[in-house]
Amino acid sequence: MTVRLSRRHFVELAAGSTAALGMSLFKYPEFERLLAQSLQEVPVIWFQGSGCNGCSVSVLNTFPVTIQNLLLTEVVSGKHVSLRVHNTVMAAQGDLAMKALYDTETGPFALVVEGGIPLKDDGFYCEVGEKDGHGIPMTETIARLGPKAIATIAIGTCASSGGISSTPPNIGEVVGVAEFYKQEGITTPVINVPGCPPHPDWFVGTLAQVLMNGPESVEVDEDLRPLAFYGKTIHDQCPRRGSFTANQFAKNFGEPDCLYLLGCKGPVTHADCNIRLWNNKTRWCIEAGAPCIGCAELKFPGHLGPIHEPIDLSKTLDKAAIGIAAAAAVVGVTAAVVTKSSGEKSGH
Amino acid sequence: MGTIVIDPVTRIEGHLKIEVVVENGVVKDAHSSGTLFRGFEMFMKGHNPTDAQHYTQRICGVCPVSHGVTSVLNLDSAFGIADKIPANGRIIRNLIQAGNTIQSHILHFYHLAALDYVDVTAAADYSGSDPGLIKVRDFIGRALAAGNTAMLGPFFPRYEGDYRLPKAINQKAVADYVKALDMRRLAHEMTAIYFGRIPHGPGLVVGGVTQGPTADNIQLYRQKLTVLRDFIDNVYLPDVIAVAEVYADHFEQGFGCGKVLSYGVFDLDSNADLTKRRRFQPQGVANASLSLSAMDPKSITEDVKYSRFSTPSAYPGDGDTKDDPHKTGAYTWLKAPRYKGGVHEVGPMPRMLVAYLSGDAAVKKMVDDTLTHFKAPPSVLFSTLGRHAARALECKLVADAADKWLDELKPGEPFNVPFEIPDEAEGMGLWEAPRGALGHWISIKDKKIDRYQCVVPSTWDCSPRDDKDQPGPIEQSLIGAKVKDEANPFEVVRIVRAYDPCLACAVHLLRPNGDVIGQFRVA
Numbered sequence: 116m117t118v119r120l121s122r123r124h125f126v127e128l129a130a131g132s133t134a135a136l137g138m139s140l141f142k143y144p145e146f147e148r149l150l151a152q153s154l155q156e157v158p159v160i161w162f163q164g165s166g167c168n169g170c171s172v173s174v175l176n177t178f179p180v181t182i183q184n185l186l187l188t189e190v191v192s193g194k195h196v197s198l199r200v201h202n203t204v205m206a207a208q209g210d211l212a213m214k215a216l217y218d219t220e221t222g223p224f225a226l227v228v229e230g231g232i233p234l235k236d237d238g239f240y241c242e243v244g245e246k247d248g249h250g251i252p253m254t255e256t257i258a259r260l261g262p263k264a265i266a267t268i269a270i271g272t273c274a275s276s277g278g279i280s281s282t283p284p285n286i287g288e289v290v291g292v293a294e295f296y297k298q299e300g301i302t303t304p305v306i307n308v309p310g311c312p313p314h315p316d317w318f319v320g321t322l323a324q325v326l327m328n329g330p331e332s333v334e335v336d337e338d339l340r341p342l343a344f345y346g347k348t349i350h351d352q353c354p355r356r357g358s359f360t361a362n363q364f365a366k367n368f369g370e371p372d373c374l375y376l377l378g379c380k381g382p383v384t385h386a387d388c389n390i391r392l393w394n395n396k397t398r399w400c401i402e403a404g405a406p407c408i409g410c411a412e413l414k415f416p417g418h419l420g421p422i423h424e425p426i427d428l429s430k431t432l433d434k435a436a437i438g439i440a441a442a443a444a445v446v447g448v449t450a451a452v453v454t455k456s457s458g459e460k461s462g463h
Numbered sequence: 464m465g466t467i468v469i470d471p472v473t474r475i476e477g478h479l480k481i482e483v484v485v486e487n488g489v490v491k492d493a494h495s496s497g498t499l500f501r502g503f504e505m506f507m508k509g510h511n512p513t514d515a516q517h518y519t520q521r522i523c524g525v526c527p528v529s530h531g532v533t534s535v536l537n538l539d540s541a542f543g544i545a546d547k548i549p550a551n552g553r554i555i556r557n558l559i560q561a562g563n564t565i566q567s568h569i570l571h572f573y574h575l576a577a578l579d580y581v582d583v584t585a586a587a588d589y590s591g592s593d594p595g596l597i598k599v600r601d602f603i604g605r606a607l608a609a610g611n612t613a614m615l616g617p618f619f620p621r622y623e624g625d626y627r628l629p630k631a632i633n634q635k636a637v638a639d640y641v642k643a644l645d646m647r648r649l650a651h652e653m654t655a656i657y658f659g660r661i662p663h664g665p666g667l668v669v670g671g672v673t674q675g676p677t678a679d680n681i682q683l684y685r686q687k688l689t690v691l692r693d694f695i696d697n698v699y700l701p702d703v704i705a706v707a708e709v710y711a712d713h714f715e716q717g718f719g720c721g722k723v724l725s726y727g728v729f730d731l732d733s734n735a736d737l738t739k740r741r742r743f744q745p746q747g748v749a750n751a752s753l754s755l756s757a758m759d760p761k762s763i764t765e766d767v768k769y770s771r772f773s774t775p776s777a778y779p780g781d782g783d784t785k786d787d788p789h790k791t792g793a794y795t796w797l798k799a800p801r802y803k804g805g806v807h808e809v810g811p812m813p814r815m816l817v818a819y820l821s822g823d824a825a826v827k828k829m830v831d832d833t834l835t836h837f838k839a840p841p842s843v844l845f846s847t848l849g850r851h852a853a854r855a856l857e858c859k860l861v862a863d864a865a866d867k868w869l870d871e872l873k874p875g876e877p878f879n880v881p882f883e884i885p886d887e888a889e890g891m892g893l894w895e896a897p898r899g900a901l902g903h904w905i906s907i908k909d910k911k912i913d914r915y916q917c918v919v920p921s922t923w924d925c926s927p928r929d930d931k932d933q934p935g936p937i938e939q940s941l942i943g944a945k946v947k948d949e950a951n952p953f954e955v956v957r958i959v960r961a962y963d964p965c966l967a968c969a970v971h972l973l974r975p976n977g978d979v980i981g982q983f984r985v986a
Contacts (some may be wrong), residue, residue, distance in 0.1 A: 129809045156605075159741035165501055168476045169524025169662040175570075176648050176661075183644055186617070187598045195605070199616035201527055202473050204580045206621035208956060215620055216614060233500075239788050243478065245470035250480075279521045286502035286786065311521060312662050367881050368673045393660035394652045397683075402664045403659030406672035408517060409661070416518065421511040 157326055160216065160226040160260060161201040162251040165241050165289050166230025169312040170271035171203050177394040190319065194326045198362050201303055213244050218344045225325065226264035226303075231256055231273040232282040232295045233287035240287040257292070261301040266330035267292060268306050270318055272415050275307035275338070282417035291413075293339060304330040307339040311410035338413050340385065340419035348451070349381035349407045352389045361423075369404050378423035380409030414427040464491075466951050474575040476525045477966025479925065481937075483955055485946050490955070491940035493934065495750045495925045499968050500771070500786060507915045508976040512538055512884055512907055515915055516667055519903065522917065524662045525570075525965055526564035528654065529896030530903075531667045531870065532556055532919070536670040536737070537903040541890025542882045546735040552671025552879040553656050557743070558684065559666060560894075563655030565691055566647045567897035567963075568858040569699060572851065573643035577636060579953060580706050582626035583618045585633035585789070591610060594642025596634060597739030615849060618892050622951040639698055646694050650831045653687040656680050662962040671879025676872035685869055689880070692862045693857075703855040707837065707848045714839060717847040717940040717958035720806040721751035724923070726902065728895035729864070735862050737893045743864055744857075744895065747817040751845055755820040758802075760893065760902070763918065766799040766929035797922050799929040808901025808936040809923045810962060812844050812853035815860075829856045846875050850961040884910045898963050921965045937962055 154248025658664030899920030
């Protein structure tokens with residue numbers, strides 16, 4: 116016979132029975148204190164589609180707000196995230212995992228989507244579970260969860276715009292959540308937290324704001340990204356900006372000058388990596404001698420051009436930069452060709 | 464007779480479905496299915512070759528470093544500079560990989576596998592001072608106070624009925640689960656020093672790495688590594704041993720296909736021929752009879768009889784592949800990689816076994832000491848607990864080695880060599896992800912990617928039946944397994960998780976050609 120933690124057990128426990136957990140609530144030191152507080156639980160369903168788990172791993176790295184804060188304690192004072200469904204960490208599996216999902220969606224919950232949504236073949240290219248012997252496509256699940264969610268956070272570039280999963284020719288016909296909602300007529304607000312992966316602060320900070328004041332309190336740009344994190348370009352805040360202005364460009368990896376000729380996408384990338392740094396303020400890409408690859412942009416990567424070739428700056432507001440496009444052509448780093456980004460956006 | 468379908472299999476990476484048929488408490492048949500398709504190879508065609516290492520990292524957020532390193536090895540060979548990588552570049556690549564391997568192994572044991580053995584409720588009446596246990600206790604207390612079991616997510620619901628650890632060990636394991644969340648983060652911070660950030664870092668390039676060693680970054684890496692080595696020696700390894708002692712019957716579970724393969728990992732020189740390059744963990748093929756032989760990459764093929772592709776199996780393929788989602792008889796998006804036509808397991812246990820049989824003294828001592836402790840023969844390596852133990856021992860092996868590699872770095876010396884993209888070339892990169900053998904192959908035409916192929920660890924381990932109807936390693940491990948309670952099939956998920964499946968890697972494949980190998984140039 117299986118033992119399940121159930122409401123009945125808690126009633127028994129509260130009555131002093133030592134069944135199941137082998138403990139008595141009346142000896143439980145925190146019990147009265149907890150009863151005296153009215154704590155708020157915010158159930159979260161975190162659903163993964165066409166992605167790589169990198170966003171989840173990035174959030175596991177969150178600091179100083181830790182993953183323990185997210186899983187076990189508080190994210191903001193008095194508010195607990197209750198991560199009911201997350202494929203990578205949940206104990207439940209198979210039918211139990213599906214049950215946890217169905218039980219959670221009967222009440223209010225916040226929806227976090229990681230990975231893109233493949234539309235091809237009625238969603239057959241990404242199945243996320245099984246019911247009555249049939250695979251359940253990601254499309255069907257998000258179409259069902261979306262309208263019920265109090266808010267949706269699309270974490271990562273795949274969920275924001277299709278990302279790498281939608282790289283042309285986009286075999287699985289992958290779209291981001293906002294585009295999927297538009298097609299399905301779902302009106303739940305979506306906040307995009309792109310990045311490949313996103314910095315954990317971008318996600319945790321956005322989540323905290325949603326928990327405190329609701330999704331409508333988050334100011335976003337035209338790509339639905341929170342301005343607090345995505346308000347300025349990497350280029351405008353770059354410590355190598357001085358060498359850019361002085362036309363001093365690194366021609367090989369490891370040189371200290373501006374990385375424009377090695378393909379830096381800083382001029383068109385909105386993010387604050389340079390002040391935030393990554394992995395508990397250890398490093399960030401440019402500090403490690405590598406160009407920004409533009410991963411926080413919705414066009415990343417398929418519509419930003421080759422990663423290590425210079426971008427066309429004639430479309431940016433940075434008039435000073437236009438003069439160096441000619442310099443790019445004569446540097447034989449990667450047989451550089453000044454690439455025009457396509458201007459189209461997947462997912463929008 | 465009943466069929467148990469576990470879909471989704473959680474606490475792995477990606478989308479996996481396991482279906483087993485149970486008769487009189489024994490698994491008679493098993494099918495492993497990957498349920499997501501992405502199509503990386505197809506969309507990389509026509510790209511600048513240097514895009515490859517950034518694109519392929521994004522195959523997997525758990526092992527991006529492995530794809531990154533494999534990809535730059537692949538390009539090193541295609542660009543003709545595989546033998547020119549400066550020592551600093553070679554060592555820093557190893558250090559970037561070491562950090563992620565340590566991270567991945569800690570994550571796997573504590574946060575993916577442990578919840579099948581450890582009872583979280585053991586923390587409910589904890590009265591000591593461990594901060595992690597107090598957090599878990601209060602977390603449970605809140606749910607009790609609210610009378611709402613749903614608040615126990617993500618730790619409940621769960622399978623019930625086989626949590627056997629004595630209370631003290633159980634509580635310690637819960638405390639260590641919480642501690643390990645900090646430790647895996649620390650391992651990633653260590654990786655980020657040279658990788659720039661992680662997941663998906665920019666610090667690897669063809670010809671080496673993007674930044675060199677300095678006294679400062681060596682010291683920073685060592686500080687973090689020292690904390691991790693202490694955790695591995697004094698927490699992780701003892702926890703694995705403690706769990707194994709209580710669940711000793713799992714040394715008899717999950718035997719598998721009895722054949723293993725390792726490409727070898729952590730370069731010790733820059734020999735252009737990857738089958739001759741000296742590696743800290745050696746290359747080789749071995750089996751349960753403890754015989755060892757050299758690995759010939761040309762003997763790798765991939766079958767697709769039961770896979771959702773219309774490509775002809777094995778090679779030589781003939782051009783256009785189509786994904787074929789509703790192909791008759793196909794049950795997965797994974798192909799079936801085979802070596803000389805045989806089913807082979809990849810991962811930490813295969814790497815440790817190959818090193819053991821190659822006569823590596825440190826590995827031999829570690830493995831023999833552990834086997835002596837359990838009074839068990841080497842054949843128990845081919846089991847659920849054998850796989851966990853090998854992973855933990857490997858974690859120590861790599862962490863100890865990384866400390867020595869730091870001493871070999873030379874600040875001020877070169878850490879990369881410039882490169883030029885060739886008009887036409889072929890390349891091959893062989894390396895090991897935490898989960899096992901990882902191979903990338905490239906063909907370049909007109910300075911662009913013409914073909915890019917990856918054969919990844921979980922495609923080996925989670926593979927379906929092949930053209931000869933031989934089940935894959937996990938399928939074979941499941942067939943014959945005893946299942947005590949069909950409603951709570953612990954044995955099945957424990958067997959599967961011991962392999963550490965990573966499905967995002969495994970389901971990305973779509974090749975314009977059935978031939979895995981192609982011609983690669985040995986400079």
